[in-house]
Amino acid sequence: MQDKITLSHGSGGQMMQNIINDIFFDIYGNSILKSGSDAANLNIDSKKIAMSTDSFVINPYFFAGADIGHLAVCGTVNDVATSGAIPKFLSLSFILEEGLPIEDLKQICRSIAKCAKEAGVEIVTGDTKVVNKGACDGLFINTCGVGIFEDPNIDFSPKNCKAQDSVIISGSLADHGISIMSTREGLHFETKINSDAAPLNGLIKSVCDACDVQKIRAFRDPTRGGLASTLNEFANVCKCDIEIEEELVPVKEQVRGVCEMLGLDVFQVANEGKMVCVCDPSIANDVVSAMRQNEYGKDACIIGRLCEANNISSPKVYVKTAFGTKRIMDMLVGEQLPRIC
Amino acid sequence: MQDKITLSHGSGGQMMQNIINDIFFDIYGNSILKSGSDAANLNIDSKKIAMSTDSFVINPYFFAGADIGHLAVCGTVNDVATSGAIPKFLSLSFILEEGLPIEDLKQICRSIAKCAKEAGVEIVTGDTKVVNKGACDGLFINTCGVGIFEDPNIDFSPKNCKAQDSVIISGSLADHGISIMSTREGLHFETKINSDAAPLNGLIKSVCDACDVQKIRAFRDPTRGGLASTLNEFANVCKCDIEIEEELVPVKEQVRGVCEMLGLDVFQVANEGKMVCVCDPSIANDVVSAMRQNEYGKDACIIGRLCEANNISSPKVYVKTAFGTKRIMDMLVGEQLPRIC
Numbered sequence: 001m002q003d004k005i006t007l008s009h010g011s012g013g014q015m016m017q018n019i020i021n022d023i024f025f026d027i028y029g030n031s032i033l034k035s036g037s038d039a040a041n042l043n044i045d046s047k048k049i050a051m052s053t054d055s056f057v058i059n060p061y062f063f064a065g066a067d068i069g070h071l072a073v074c075g076t077v078n079d080v081a082t083s084g085a086i087p088k089f090l091s092l093s094f095i096l097e098e099g100l101p102i103e104d105l106k107q108i109c110r111s112i113a114k115c116a117k118e119a120g121v122e123i124v125t126g127d128t129k130v131v132n133k134g135a136c137d138g139l140f141i142n143t144c145g146v147g148i149f150e151d152p153n154i155d156f157s158p159k160n161c162k163a164q165d166s167v168i169i170s171g172s173l174a175d176h177g178i179s180i181m182s183t184r185e186g187l188h189f190e191t192k193i194n195s196d197a198a199p200l201n202g203l204i205k206s207v208c209d210a211c212d213v214q215k216i217r218a219f220r221d222p223t224r225g226g227l228a229s230t231l232n233e234f235a236n237v238c239k240c241d242i243e244i245e246e247e248l249v250p251v252k253e254q255v256r257g258v259c260e261m262l263g264l265d266v267f268q269v270a271n272e273g274k275m276v277c278v279c280d281p282s283i284a285n286d287v288v289s290a291m292r293q294n295e296y297g298k299d300a301c302i303i304g305r306l307c308e309a310n311n312i313s314s315p316k317v318y319v320k321t322a323f324g325t326k327r328i329m330d331m332l333v334g335e336q337l338p339r340i341c
Numbered sequence: 342m343q344d345k346i347t348l349s350h351g352s353g354g355q356m357m358q359n360i361i362n363d364i365f366f367d368i369y370g371n372s373i374l375k376s377g378s379d380a381a382n383l384n385i386d387s388k389k390i391a392m393s394t395d396s397f398v399i400n401p402y403f404f405a406g407a408d409i410g411h412l413a414v415c416g417t418v419n420d421v422a423t424s425g426a427i428p429k430f431l432s433l434s435f436i437l438e439e440g441l442p443i444e445d446l447k448q449i450c451r452s453i454a455k456c457a458k459e460a461g462v463e464i465v466t467g468d469t470k471v472v473n474k475g476a477c478d479g480l481f482i483n484t485c486g487v488g489i490f491e492d493p494n495i496d497f498s499p500k501n502c503k504a505q506d507s508v509i510i511s512g513s514l515a516d517h518g519i520s521i522m523s524t525r526e527g528l529h530f531e532t533k534i535n536s537d538a539a540p541l542n543g544l545i546k547s548v549c550d551a552c553d554v555q556k557i558r559a560f561r562d563p564t565r566g567g568l569a570s571t572l573n574e575f576a577n578v579c580k581c582d583i584e585i586e587e588e589l590v591p592v593k594e595q596v597r598g599v600c601e602m603l604g605l606d607v608f609q610v611a612n613e614g615k616m617v618c619v620c621d622p623s624i625a626n627d628v629v630s631a632m633r634q635n636e637y638g639k640d641a642c643i644i645g646r647l648c649e650a651n652n653i654s655s656p657k658v659y660v661k662t663a664f665g666t667k668r669i670m671d672m673l674v675g676e677q678l679p680r681i682c
Contacts (some may be wrong), residue, residue, distance in 0.1 A: 002443065003442060004441065005437045005439060005443060006439060006471070006664055007439050007471050008470070019446075023443075023446065024450065027450045027451060028453075028454075028457075030464070032465045040432075040465035040654060042430055047385050049487075050487075053467065053468050055468055056470075057472050057476075059476075076506060088383075089381070089392060091485050092392070094352070094396075095442060096346045098345075098346060101345055105346065106364055106368075109368045109369075113368050114371055122374075124372065124373045124383060125381040125394055126362065126365060127394050128357065128361070128365075129680075130352075131679070133679070134475075136682075137472065140436055140477070142485075144392075144483075146383070146390075147391060148385055155403065246367075267484075311527045315614065334428060
């Protein structure tokens with residue numbers, strides 16, 4: 001282990017997993033935290049609630065299609081929703097840099113209010129700190145969300161995934177990461193690539209309402225580290241290999257172009273408005289149909305399946321290409337793009 | 342209103358109150374948030390929970406008597422506990438600066454674990470972001486806490502305070518603020534002044550167990566902005582004046598000396614391990630006795646009382662001196678000491 005924090009420790013890839021395991025799980029090793037879910041499932045007498053938190057440090061804080069405030073609501077709402085709980089309450093905490101234009105703060109606050117309204121969550125508590133000029137970068141936001149399980153029998157978790165299960169994605173990959181990268185690098189295109197940041201609790205609820213929830217294994221929004229991080233985490237937890245059909249994965253032409261130009265693996269680029277669902281193959285088409293009814297799931301499709309692990313001590317994610325070849329879908333190891341969320 | 346954020350907006354005083362009113366309450370104006378309590382009271386069917394969040398940006402992150410990790414647990418645990426709920430679950434979110442020594446992070450994590458154990462709360466979910474060198478200052482921490490009301494009839498709120506009620510403080514004022522200021526300014530004393538940061542949920546529980554909770558009006562930990570901010574907020578909410586007897590307020594000799602030397606008002610300096618309680622005068626002695634049973638309440642005492650407001654549209658907090666004179670205890674207006682917590 002290195003002796004200093006590097007940007008790679010925040011990339012959502014392998015090195016972040018290392019500090020989570022070696023420091024956080026080691027020091028706070030309770031079973032709830034160690035479940036490794038995006039949201040903690042908590043029992044309050046007979047009620048079950050879900051709790052999740054995220055800090056947002058994205059740079060720039062205004063970007064194509066959204067801003068840090070919109071992202072701060074979506075990120076936490078989506079993490080809570082992946083557990084199957086209905087997100088209800090949000091805390092909102094600001095770290096502001098001395099000199100931040102108050103009009104920027106107001107615009108971000110209005111964006112938070114708009115997104116919270118869409119997602120059906122209330123901002124119920126908050127905090128504001130101000131640091132000297134130079135001690136932070138504009139503003140950072142933290143949100144923490146609490147959701148309620150309407151159906152206490154719901155228990156979505158990657159550990160429930162099994163061989164033969166289907167892998168579904170709610171739409172096209174890498175829009176958020178490529179949008180931020182384009183803004184930051186000053187790349188201009190004929191059509192602007194917008195961030196996909198969106199609250200997906202409605203999409204998940206549509207799926208749960210339309211399908212037998214006992215056949216849904218897990219939801220996860222593939223943010224930092226992209227689809228590759230999500231699927232590798234799933235494979236490691238459930239001890240199955242995963243096979244993805246490359247030609248089934250929706251990617252916008254322009255996004256694919258930027259990835260090729262910059263040498264990026266589209267599977268490792270961050271998303272902020274996409275949802276992965278693993279489910280029993282018998283309901284896969286119903287999940288896709290339910291997603292497609294939702295405005296954020298119009299391009300939903302089945303992209304692969306789980307299978308028995310070739311080597312159970314080291315399950316792998318494979319990409320099958322249109323030419324019939326197979327390669328490993330690796331987790332991001334170093335950093336790709338710091339401060340993406 | 343100014344057009345840029347200044348350090349005064351984070352001081353816990355009047356200017357912070359202004360952005361809370363003019364931006365946050367204006368944009369997110371639901372009744373739970375507008376109650377202005379340190380913790381939100383939330384109904385989940387028949388259960389009542391409390392939720393509170395704080396970000397911690399203190400500089401330096403190691404200081405006499407504690408560190409940012411210890412503070413991050415105490416601050417949120419205390420805010421949840423003031424509502425009368427029993428703190429149970431904590432989220433933990435880090436923003437780390439590239440280059441932070443991993444040994445510092447580990448030490449802070451161990452300090453968090455130790456304090457969480459003492460307070461009886463579990464770290465159940467978390468997040469880690471890394472920003473480029475220079476984009477933050479070492480590390481910032483956010484915690485969000487959830488507590489459960491064992492007695493659903495508990496409803497502590499400054500709006501319940503009435504004329505004749507007693508004002509109690511659990512111990513000596515200003516230790517945290519003066520400790521940080523001394524460390525930062527390189528002041529050295531014969532006896533080191535330690536921060537008072539401590540989890541006070543046990544102290545509040547002792548008071549609730551020993552006294553009729555229907556006669557307890559409100560708890561509040563007087564952090565940023567000190568006792569002056571807490572009492573002025575209480576006075577404004579309940580529309581009473583408050584009179585504090587200066588000679589009854591416990592202040593350590595050395596702390597008083599530094600305040601005089603630096604021209605600080607001891608009532609405006611931050612605390613992190615003290616609790617104000619307002620209660621019916623009939624139980625005031627019982628509250629003091631219960632606090633004194635707790636290790637963090639050994640110097641608890643009654644320091645004043647509420648009375649009818651002289652001018653109900655502008656209630657005031659007064660300090661009565663040993664010489665019989667009376668002066669107004671004002672809220673902090675500008676900044677006193679940035680990044681105190």
